[in-house]
Amino acid sequence: xxxxxxxxxxxxxxxxxxxxxxxxxxxxxxxxxxxxxxxxxxxxxxxxxxxxxxxxxxxxxxxxxxxxxxxxxxxxxxxxxxxxxxxxxxxxxxxxxxxxxxxxxxxxxxxxxxxxxxxxxxxxxxxxxxxxxxxxxxxxxxxxxxxxxxxxxxxxxxxxxxxxxxxxxxxxxxxxx
Numbered sequence: 001x002x003x004x005x006x007x008x009x010x011x012x013x014x015x016x017x018x019x020x021x022x023x024x025x026x027x028x029x030x031x032x033x034x035x036x037x038x039x040x041x042x043x044x045x046x047x048x049x050x051x052x053x054x055x056x057x058x059x060x061x062x063x064x065x066x067x068x069x070x071x072x073x074x075x076x077x078x079x080x081x082x083x084x085x086x087x088x089x090x091x092x093x094x095x096x097x098x099x100x101x102x103x104x105x106x107x108x109x110x111x112x113x114x115x116x117x118x119x120x121x122x123x124x125x126x127x128x129x130x131x132x133x134x135x136x137x138x139x140x141x142x143x144x145x146x147x148x149x150x151x152x153x154x155x156x157x158x159x160x161x162x163x164x165x166x167x168x169x170x171x172x173x174x175x176x177x
Contacts (some may be wrong), residue, residue, distance in 0.1 A: 020164030027157035047077030062110035097134030
């Protein structure tokens, strides 16, 4: 990999790390009652914007991975915005599992195009599994106690903060002397 590609990857990981870190902190502040934000609209706009850029970039340079990843983000962001602005019947609580299953199926297609990349299968399985469990919960076929559900409400933002911190740390660690 040449130096310019490595720099682009570092910048992308750095920006994604900052976005995840800030999003996780905002989610924690919202869950703690300090802020009142509509995360469906925020996440939808960010996913739509980043997805459009990645899809157009992937299409222009014929990069299949960028095209699939970008179109997945774009479609997920579009779904979130349609739900947030009430263009799609239902609420975010009913639609969110689909926003996980869409990228999961895209990662599964990428895996089948190159079965040597087992990490794609792991990502696909996690996204589809969490989406399916979410659909079971939304439809009332699976219930959690209030204690477990309450813990999950704070676990997700903490996981997002940690993922952002990891990307930032990894970026600075690689950029060292």
